[in-house]
Amino acid sequence: MKNVVVLGCTGSIGTSTLKVAEDLPGHIRLLGLAAGQNVARLVEQAQRHRPLAVGIMDPAKTPVLRAALNVPCQIYAGDEGLIQLATHPEADIVLIAIVGTAGLAPALAAIRAGKDIAVASKEILVMAGEIVMREARKHGVRVLAVDSEHSAIFQCLDGKPPGSVRKLWLTASGGPFRDATVWPREKFPDITVEDALRHPSWVMGKKITIDSATLFNKGLEMIEARWLFDIEMARVDVLVHPQSIVHSMVEFVDGAWLAQLSTPDMCLPIQYALTYPERVANTRVQTHFPGVGRLEFQAPDTERFPALNLARRAGEQGGTLPAVFNAANEVAVDAFVNRQIDFPGITATVQRVMDAHATVHNPRLEEILAADAWARRAARPT
Numbered sequence: 143m144k145n146v147v148v149l150g151c152t153g154s155i156g157t158s159t160l161k162v163a164e165d166l167p168g169h170i171r172l173l174g175l176a177a178g179q180n181v182a183r184l185v186e187q188a189q190r191h192r193p194l195a196v197g198i199m200d201p202a203k204t205p206v207l208r209a210a211l212n213v214p215c216q217i218y219a220g221d222e223g224l225i226q227l228a229t230h231p232e233a234d235i236v237l238i239a240i241v242g243t244a245g246l247a248p249a250l251a252a253i254r255a256g257k258d259i260a261v262a263s264k265e266i267l268v269m270a271g272e273i274v275m276r277e278a279r280k281h282g283v284r285v286l287a288v289d290s291e292h293s294a295i296f297q298c299l300d301g302k303p304p305g306s307v308r309k310l311w312l313t314a315s316g317g318p319f320r321d322a323t324v325w326p327r328e329k330f331p332d333i334t335v336e337d338a339l340r341h342p343s344w345v346m347g348k349k350i351t352i353d354s355a356t357l358f359n360k361g362l363e364m365i366e367a368r369w370l371f372d373i374e375m376a377r378v379d380v381l382v383h384p385q386s387i388v389h390s391m392v393e394f395v396d397g398a399w400l401a402q403l404s405t406p407d408m409c410l411p412i413q414y415a416l417t418y419p420e421r422v423a424n425t426r427v428q429t430h431f432p433g434v435g436r437l438e439f440q441a442p443d444t445e446r447f448p449a450l451n452l453a454r455r456a457g458e459q460g461g462t463l464p465a466v467f468n469a470a471n472e473v474a475v476d477a478f479v480n481r482q483i484d485f486p487g488i489t490a491t492v493q494r495v496m497d498a499h500a501t502v503h504n505p506r507l508e509e510i511l512a513a514d515a516w517a518r519r520a521a522r523p524t
Contacts (some may be wrong), residue, residue, distance in 0.1 A: 143169060143170070143171055143233050144169065144170055144171065144234045144235055144416055144417065145171050145173040145233050145234045145235075146159075146163070146170055146171065146172055146173060146233070146234070146235055146236075146237060146416060147173050147174035147175075147176075147227050147228060147230060147233045147236045147237070147252075148160070148172065148174070148176070148234075148237045148239065149174050149176045149197075149224055149227065149228065149236065149238050149239060149240050149245060149248055150176065150178070150237075150238065150240040150245070150262070150263070150315055151175040151176060151177055151184065151187055151239075151498045152177040152180040152183040152184055152187070152318065153178075153180070153239055153241065153347055154346055154347050155237075155239035155262040155408060155412070156177075156237075156239045156290065156407070157235055158408045158409050158412055159216070159239070159412050159416075160172070160187060160190075160191065161409055161426070162409050162412050162413045162416065162424075162426075163191065163340075165409075165413075165424050165426055166413070166417070166422055166424065167284075169409075169416075169417055169420075169422055170416055170417070172191045172193050172198065173193055173194050173195070173230060173232055173233055174194060174195040174197070174230055174233065175187055175188060175191070175193050175195075175196050175197070176196065176197035176198070176199070176218070176224055176227050177196075177197070177198055177199070178198075178199045178200075178240070179198075179199065179203070180365050181198065181203050181206050181207050181210065181422075182210075184196060184198065184207065185207065185210045185211055188211060188213055188215060189211075189212065189213055191288070192213050192215070192332030193215055194215055194216065194232070195215055195216040195217070195218060195226075195227055195230060195417060195461050196211070196215055196217055196218070197217070197218040197219065197223040197224060197226075197227050198217075198218075198219050198223070199219075199220065199221075199223075199224070199244070200220075201219040201220045201223075203219075204217060204219045206319050207386060214353070214460040221247060223242070223404065224244070224245075224247070224248040225239075225248050225251045227248070227253040228248035228249070228251050228255070228257065229251050229252060229254075229255040229257070233257050234257065234258065234353065235257060235258040235259065235260055235286075235415075235416060236248070236249070236252040236258070236259050236260070237259075237260040237262065237268060237412075237415070237416070238252075238259060238260070238261055238263050239263060239288070240263050241263065241264040241265075241268065241347065241349055241350075242263075242265060242472065243265050243469075243514055245263040245265065246265065246266050246269060246270055249263075249266050249274060250270075250273070250274065250277060250507075253274070253277045253278050253281050253283050253285075254277060256281055256282075256283060257283060258283050258284040258285075258286060259278075259283070259284075259285055259286070260286045260287075260288050260365075260415040260416060261285060261286065261287060261288055262288035262412075263287065263290075264289070264359075264362040264363065264366050264468075265288055265468055267285075267365070267366040267369045267370060268362050268365045268366055268464050268465070268467070268468045269464060269465040269468060269510055269514065270465075270507060270510050271366070271368065271369025271370075271464075272369065272460075272512075273507055274369070275369050275370075275372075275425070282520075284418075285370065286415040286418055287366075287370055287411070288408075288411055288412055288415050288417065289363060289387055289411065290389045290390075290408065290410070290411045291312045291363055291364070291367075291390040292363065292366060292367060292370055292390070293380070293389070293402070293410075293411035293414055293415065294365065294372075294388075294389035294390035294391075294401070294402035295310055295312075295370075295371060295390045295391075295392055295402075296370075297414065298390070298391065298392040298400040298401065298402055299371065299392055299404045301500050302392075302394070304371065304372045304373055305395075306318050306369065306394055306395055307371075307377060307392060307393070307394060307395065308377065308393045308394060308395045308397075309377050309378070309379055309392075309393040310367055310371060310373055310377060310378050310379070310390070310391075310392055310393075311379055311380070311390060311391040311392070311393060311399075312360060312363050312364060312367060312378070312379070312380050312381075312390050313380075313381050313382075313383040313386070313388050313389060313390050313391070313439075313458075314336075314357060314359075314360045314380055314381070314383065314442065315341070315342060315354065315382070315383065315384060315386045316342075316357075316382040316383075316384055316442070317341065317342070317354045317355040317356070317357065318337060318338065318341060318342055318355055319333065319337075319338075319339045319355060319383065319446070320382060321477040321514075322443060322446065325446075327406075327445065327446045327448075329380070330446070330484075330485050330486045331484045331485065331486055333355075333484070333485035335352075335393060335478065335479055335481065337355075337424075338351070338352050338355040338356075338478075338485065339351050339352070339355075341354055341355070342384070348479065349410050349472070349475055351437060352475045352478065352479065352488075353471070353475065354446065355485075356449050356485075356488050356489060357380075357447040357449045357450055358449040358453070358471050358475075358488070358489075358492075360380050360449075360450060360453075361449045361450050361452060361453025361454075362453065362468065363451050364378045364379075364380065364450070364454065365453060365456060365457040365464050365467075366520070368401070368457050371404070373431055375454055375457040375458045376458075378457075380442050381439045381440070381441065381442070382439065382440045382441070382442050382492060383437070383438065383439050385436075385437055385438065386438060386459050387403050387404070387405070387406075387429070387434055387437060388401045388402070388403050388439075389401075389402050389403065389404065390402065390479060403429065403430050404427055405427055405428060405429045407426070407427045409424075409426050409427060410426075412428045420436075443458075448489050448493070449471075449489055449492070452467060452489070452492055452493060452496060453467065455491075455496070456496065459501055460501075460503065461501040461502050461503040461504065461505055462481075462499070462501050462502045462509060462510055462513035463496065463499060463501045465510050465513045465514045465517065466495060466499045466513050466514070466516075466517040467492060467496060467515070468495055469493040469513075469514045469517035469518050469521065470491055470495035470496065470517045470518075470520070470521040471488065471491075471492050472489070472518070473514075473517075473518050473521035473522060474487065474489075474491035474492055475488060475524045477491070477521075477522075482523045483523055491521050491523075492521070492522075494521075495514065495517050495520045498520060499516070499517065499520075501515070
């Protein structure tokens with residue numbers, strides 16, 4: 143039985159995690175649940191799963207939460223509340239599914255308290271991968287991937303050392319604009335928010351869906367893979383795979399390739415992270431290969447999707463630049479969703495902010511957070 147704390151329980155990853163817990167009551171106990179703003183859903187989840195503790199990011203919502211709860215549990219609030227949940231004495235693993243930078247402090251706190259962490263928030267490793275992985279080694283805890291791509295690579299590697307790897311191949315659906323005949327580069331300024339939110343393979347939150355349309359999501363995953371698997375950026379690459387059945391692959395130095403395949407469903411990588419190193423029987427995800435048909439692969443079009451080159455630059459240069467890459471993208475996506483900039487403006491904004499940044503190498507956490515804050519200011523539309 144694993145005692146699990148879920149930070150970000152009301153989002154898409156959080157709700158999928160609760161489905162996995164319902165599937166495996168003999169293996170997963172939901173010890174703590176934390177939400178951002180959605181009190182109603184948090185109350186519903188707490189009443190169903192009866193955790194020992196809950197948390198809400200907005201302290202002003204604590205009285206409403208307390209009044210609505212009719213189950214006995216401790217209530218925490220704000221950033222400090224996340225840290226208290228992440229370091230709960232009975233927790234075995236903390237799943238972090240908070241969008242943005244708010245998950246970084248509780249991730250480090252959990253690691254230093256001797257807890258394994260399952261990472262669904264890319265920002266944690268993109269911003270501070272060197273620090274996070276160093277602390278994990280120091281405290282003897284695991285950093286487990288929840289992204290389907292990184293879970294696939296983890297399963298394919300199966301403990302093999304970095305020296306046995308020629309390349310890590312992250313697969314990308316290509317998003318809604320992968321067909322250049324339908325969406326040539328000159329039509330990108332005409333792309334609407336509604337167009338960008340029509341993902342062909344996955345049902346996800348708004349931010350990650352836009353990131354999938356620009357391929358910034360895959361760029362963030364490249365940097366994340368670099369730290370998770372101790373592989374330099376030159377050995378991390380991307381293939382477009384429209385069927386989203388092959389979740390990622392590892393090419394080994396002897397020429398062999400291993401891939402992990404399944405029907406697209408986030409419950410599978412979540413379950414693997416929470417039950418690792420065991421594989422536990424579950425029938426939720428079923429893959430019928432005669433119905434899949436062909437599996438296709440193609441190189442990404444970096445002229446139409448320059449986010450991949452920006453990500454490689456950020457990952458190779460390192461220091462504070464990945465934090466700037468991530469923060470500028472968050473602000474630019476928000477500006478696009480609010481119709482303040484056009485679709486190509488997302489990439490243009492990130493490149494402009496990266497070009498203006500004076501990278502700090504071997505940064506302290508405070509310098510990473512300062513670079514993040516600077517990039518957010520610099521990326522705001524004028």
